[in-house]
Each structure stands twice: as structure tokens, then as C-alpha cells.
Amino acid sequence: MGKGRAPCCDKSKVKKGPWTPAEDLKLISFIQKYGHGNWRALPKQAGLLRCGKSCRLRWINYLRPDVKRGNFTPQEEDTIIKLHHSFGNRWSKIASHLPGRTDNEIKNVWNTHLKKRILKKEEYRDMKNNSSCASSPSSLSSIHQDDHITSSREELGDHNKGQHLDTYAGSCSPNTTTSSNASLNVDQFSMDMINQVIEIPDIDFSDMLDDIPINLGPHDLDYPKVDSSTAHIQYPQLPVAQYTAQGSSDEYECQKWMRYLEIELGLTTSNNEQCCDGFTLPHQNNPMQV
DNA sequence: AAATGAGTCAACCGCTCATTA
DNA sequence: ATAATGAGCGGTTGACTCATT
Numbered sequence: 001m002g003k004g005r006a007p008c009c010d011k012s013k014v015k016k017g018p019w020t021p022a023e024d025l026k027l028i029s030f031i032q033k034y035g036h037g038n039w040r041a042l043p044k045q046a047g048l049l050r051c052g053k054s055c056r057l058r059w060i061n062y063l064r065p066d067v068k069r070g071n072f073t074p075q076e077e078d079t080i081i082k083l084h085h086s087f088g089n090r091w092s093k094i095a096s097h098l099p100g101r102t103d104n105e106i107k108n109v110w111n112t113h114l115k116k117r118i119l120k121k122e123e124y125r126d127m128k129n130n131s132s133c134a135s136s137p138s139s140l141s142s143i144h145q146d147d148h149i150t151s152s153r154e155e156l157g158d159h160n161k162g163q164h165l166d167t168y169a170g171s172c173s174p175n176t177t178t179s180s181n182a183s184l185n186v187d188q189f190s191m192d193m194i195n196q197v198i199e200i201p202d203i204d205f206s207d208m209l210d211d212i213p214i215n216l217g218p219h220d221l222d223y224p225k226v227d228s229s230t231a232h233i234q235y236p237q238l239p240v241a242q243y244t245a246q247g248s249s250d251e252y253e254c255q256k257w258m259r260y261l262e263i264e265l266g267l268t269t270s271n272n273e274q275c276c277d278g279f280t281l282p283h284q285n286n287p288m289q290v
Numbered sequence: 291a292a293a294t295g296a297g298t299c300a301a302c303c304g305c306t307c308a309t310t311a
Numbered sequence: 312a313t314a315a316t317g318a319g320c321g322g323t324t325g326a327c328t329c330a331t332t
Contacts, residue, residue, distance in 0.1 A: 039317075053303090061300075061301090089321065113298095
């Protein structure tokens with residue numbers, strides 16, 4: 001093999017960093033039309049100044065229609081813990097058991113939440129074992145008492161064995177309070193939302209390009225800095241009650257979908273306005289996105 | 291109000307594996 | 312059998328947000 005592996009692309013000619021809405025739209029519309037048979041060739045064909053690997057990652061982790069967004073449910077977290085016990089850090093393997101979840105997302109939630117939870121659980125058990133008459137310290141009161149979690153520190157395979165565990169407090173999910181009752185309510189609410197999620201309408205994105213008032217020429221790659229909260233397309237997983245109340249004609253569904261994307265892409269400034277006869281768009285305050 | 295630190299997560303890097311010529 | 316290539320994977324980074332001081 002010569003002098004080593006050739007780079008996957010010319011690093012000097014590709015754009016790095018966060019994806020802009022215009023780039024997202026280009027990638028979506030191209031894949032909708034032609035699929036993604038060859039990631040290496042895709043950026044050039046789609047008119048993107050991106051590495052093929054970057055396009056693939058963006059599509060798989062965020063843009064493909066079946067990707068599930070929002071907080072992990074307690075059930076999903078437990079599944080990850082169980083699967084990690086079996087598979088270790090084989091994130092893609094774990095992800096294959098969680099429909100709609102990506103390996104990257106699972107890896108992140110493990111490293112930021114679940115690993116700490118298990119470490120703290122271990123710490124808690126150590127304390128119980130070392131002091132039979134010790135009462136539970138208040139700082140540990142939020143530990144989930146799922147008895148099926150059996151992972152040990154060795155199984156974690158990490159570098160945090162000495163990590164200070166006080167950093168755990170409230171980290172089960174970003175918005176979860178340390179009150180057990182409050183956690184229960186939040187979890188129940190999440191499950192209710194998940195149970196109401198519906199399928200994304202089958203829409204040809206290429207048609208949208210004719211309707212959305214944006215010029216997707218090369219200059220758009222120098223997209224002005226976009227607020228991070230709107231820089232990424234969030235596929236709508238709309239509560240059924242909101243989504244179906246207004247009827248179900250294809251045209252109507254397309255209008256709603258396009259309206260949603262316009263707002264998510266920053267093509268309109270209105271965040272909370274209604275469209276399509278009262279259809280309220282989900283946005284940053286959507287509990288699914290918190 | 292400003293500075294600082296911790297937590298989060300999208301994206302990149304480099305490696306391995308599978309496939310093809 | 313071997314080299315070249317592309318896809319996929321896991322580890323890591325760095326920008327950003329939020330809480331605390």
C-alpha cells in the first residue's frame with residue numbers, strides 16, 4: 001500500500017464545522033432524489049463542499065427521516081445499560097436495538113449520563129456495604145434503584161474510577177429535577193409524548209426547493225452564523241392530537257411540513273405563529289426537544 | 291454583571307473491516 | 312494473494328450553554 005492511506009478527501013477544499021440549514025437542505029434533497037450509493041462522490045454531486053464522511057455522519061445522525069429526537073426515556077436508558085453490559089462500547093450494535101437512535105447519540109448519553117449513574121450506584125452500594133448502620137446521604141437520594149443494573153466499574157472500562165461523584169446530581173436528563181416525584185412526572189410525560197409520535201409524511205424534498213425562497217447557490221455555504229438552537233433540522237415528531245386535528249390530505253400535510261422546515265431553517269423569523277388553519281408548529285419549547 | 295467551571299453534544303479523526311479489481 | 316478503495320465504527324475534541332461564584 002504505498003505510503004499509507006490516502007485521505008478521504010482534499011482537506012483544504014472541504015468545509016468543516018457545524019452544518020448550515022442550506023447545506024442540510026442540499027443534502028436532504030439530493031438523497032431524496034438519488035439516494036446515497038457513494039458517499040465519497042456525493043458531496044461533489046450534491047454541490048456540497050463537504051467530506052463524504054461528514055455528509056454520511058450528518059445524514060445518519062440527524063437528517064434521515066427515521067431518526068428519533070428528544071430525551072431518552074427511562075426504558076431506553078435501561079436498555080442501553082443492559083446492552084452495554086453485553087456488548088461493551090460497541091455503540092452501533094447497541095443502537096441497532098434502539099430504533100431511531102444513533103450510535104453517536106447513545107455514546108453521548110452513556111458518557112454524560114449513564115456512566116455516572118452507574119458509578120454513583122456503585123458508590124452507594126460500597127457505602128452500604130462498608131457501613132451497615134449508615135443512612136443514605138441526601139446527595140444520593142436520586143439514584144435509581146433498578147436492581148437489574150449489574151455493571152461494575154470494570155465493565156465501564158473508563159478512566160473515571162476516581163471521579164468525584166457529586167457531579168452526578170440531577171444528570172439523569174437535562175431537565176430532570178432531583179425530586180423523585182418530579183422525575184416520575186417528567187418521565188411519564190416523556191412516555192406520553194413518545195406514545196403519540198407519528199410517522200413523518202413521505203414528501204419529495206426536491207419539490208421543496210422550488211418553493212422555499214432561498215437561493216442555494218455556492219454563496220449560501222457562507223451562511224451567516226445561525227443560532228445554535230435552529231441550526232439543525234429537527235424532524236417533527238408531532239403529537240397526534242396536534243397533527244391530525246386538521247385533516248389529512250396530502251397537500252395539507254405537505255404544507256405543514258414545508259412550513260415547519262421553513263421555520264427550522266430560519267427562512268422565516270416567526271417561531272410561534274400558527275399555520276395551516278391553526279396548526280401549531282413544534283419548536284424549541286417542544287418537550288420532545290428539550 | 292462578569293468570570294469561571296461543568297456539562298452537553300455535534301462533528302472530526304484515524305482506525306479497521308469489507309469489498310472490489 | 313495483494314493492493315486499493317469506500318464504508319462504518321469508536322474515541323476524542325471543541326464550541327456552546329448553563330449554573331455557580
